[in-house]
Amino acid sequence: MAYLSINTFTECICFLAAFVFLRKDKSPAWKIFIPFLLLTCATELGGIYMRHHLRVNNYPIYNIYLLFECGFTSFFFFYLYRPYHYPVKWLITWYTAFLALYLGELIHINFSGFVSVTASVMSVVFVLASLYYYYLKLKDERFEPLLYSASFWWVSGALFFYFGSTACNNFLDYLAKYESITYNNSIRYIIFNVLDIIMYTFWSYAFICRYRQRK
Amino acid sequence: MQISTKEVISLIGLTSVIFLIAPMFLILYVLSYNRRKKQHRDDTILMQKNFETELLKTQMEVQEQTLKTVAYDLHDNIGQLLSLTTITLSSVDVTDTKNTAEKLALVEDLTMRSIKEVKALSRLLHGEEIVSRGLASAINFELEWLRRSDKFEVVFNYDHDLSQLDNAKETILFRLFQEIINNIIQHARATAIHINLNQVNGACILEITDNGTGFNVEEALSRKSGMGLHNMVKRSAMINGTASIRSTPGKGSTITIQIPNL
Numbered sequence: 001m002a003y004l005s006i007n008t009f010t011e012c013i014c015f016l017a018a019f020v021f022l023r024k025d026k027s028p029a030w031k032i033f034i035p036f037l038l039l040t041c042a043t044e045l046g047g048i049y050m051r052h053h054l055r056v057n058n059y060p061i062y063n064i065y066l067l068f069e070c071g072f073t074s075f076f077f078f079y080l081y082r083p084y085h086y087p088v089k090w091l092i093t094w095y096t097a098f099l100a101l102y103l104g105e106l107i108h109i110n111f112s113g114f115v116s117v118t119a120s121v122m123s124v125v126f127v128l129a130s131l132y133y134y135y136l137k138l139k140d141e142r143f144e145p146l147l148y149s150a151s152f153w154w155v156s157g158a159l160f161f162y163f164g165s166t167a168c169n170n171f172l173d174y175l176a177k178y179e180s181i182t183y184n185n186s187i188r189y190i191i192f193n194v195l196d197i198i199m200y201t202f203w204s205y206a207f208i209c210r211y212r213q214r215k
Numbered sequence: 216m217q218i219s220t221k222e223v224i225s226l227i228g229l230t231s232v233i234f235l236i237a238p239m240f241l242i243l244y245v246l247s248y249n250r251r252k253k254q255h256r257d258d259t260i261l262m263q264k265n266f267e268t269e270l271l272k273t274q275m276e277v278q279e280q281t282l283k284t285v286a287y288d289l290h291d292n293i294g295q296l297l298s299l300t301t302i303t304l305s306s307v308d309v310t311d312t313k314n315t316a317e318k319l320a321l322v323e324d325l326t327m328r329s330i331k332e333v334k335a336l337s338r339l340l341h342g343e344e345i346v347s348r349g350l351a352s353a354i355n356f357e358l359e360w361l362r363r364s365d366k367f368e369v370v371f372n373y374d375h376d377l378s379q380l381d382n383a384k385e386t387i388l389f390r391l392f393q394e395i396i397n398n399i400i401q402h403a404r405a406t407a408i409h410i411n412l413n414q415v416n417g418a419c420i421l422e423i424t425d426n427g428t429g430f431n432v433e434e435a436l437s438r439k440s441g442m443g444l445h446n447m448v449k450r451s452a453m454i455n456g457t458a459s460i461r462s463t464p465g466k467g468s469t470i471t472i473q474i475p476n477l
Contacts, residue, residue, distance in 0.1 A: 131241075134241065134245050137245060137249070138245065138248055141252075143249070143252050143253050143256045144249070145249075145253075146245065146246055146249045147246065152245075156238070156242050159238045159241070159242075160235065160238050160239075163234050163235075163237065163238050164231055164234045164235045164238070165231075166234055167227050167230035167231045167234055168227065168231060171223075171227050186224075187224050187225075187227060187228045187231075190228075191228065191231045194235070195235075198235075
């Protein structure tokens, strides 16, 4: 039963939505959601397995996942900015800065914990990326029905998740210290459950919009 | 003062809730702005459609006016010339050589005049071409017919180096001119019409003055029909212009139409 939590359930539902609605999508950027969400589910289940069965810390699996999360999400934001002639050099600069920070923090903590500072910086960058997307949409003179826009709902989901998790990320060490014993009833657990539900619901809706758009 | 762990955790929870509410309002704002964008787009399309409809109507009115002029000319001018030709021909007595020669010369003259009139009419029938030759030229052409009636003293002054407006604007301005002249003919009982077409600070100004009976502008505008004055104001505004109507009963009227950014 440990494998069935709100997190794993919403992630699996979102993966199924991606598989059903994006399977035949012509855009590779959207299609990559299927392996990415599969990886997310696998990471989550792997994390639970490590914690409950192997009785070891599961941060290494999340540290590796963070690389994929940053790589894919950044690439997808870049894909959304492409119609507005966003230069690729910014994406490469961000990837370089992220890798430098990630490796620096890993070395700093002796590979023995979660790279929380890198995760916090990544969240802030994604919040800014979401806001920049809104700015581009507001500035664009062409009208687009945003209520049925797949990219708009994907960005909104990402904004909710990364903005909402800012407080938790900033106090991650503090919370980990005081809540490690009772994680399942902790504030961190509740907040991340709520954020997961919001983000994956928005993303699932985005996949439906994308499917309808394609039809 | 020391803050307890419980208080810190509550504070983190509260901050997270606030951090969740903020994006919600942001999304609502973006959606509402987008709705306004849609409204603006719909309004622009509607305005464009209205402009196109009004332009089409104007073009049809110009054609209608041309056909009216053709009908009057056929009836009053060419018809009379041809009737006179028939009468002259029927009165020819082939035995009276001297008179016959004179009558045939008259018939020839009448026929030549008829041909000239028909040629002029043929030119007029190409109504759209008139406007494409430029506004001043179109106005001149229209006034030619007015001058021939000998009922009015017509003076037309214009800038010879007047820049050309775009086709739609010229058609509408020309139709406004036709409407004003029609009003003068039908209602003003004027004897003189002065027309000025100038370019001042990039704006095209068409001013038409008559010495007719004049009218009370406010009263005319308050009436529903308003002698087409409402239509003039509306159509001027449609091409970003203004129509100013000044009139004093007994002293004639002046109508000025100004179209900016020539």
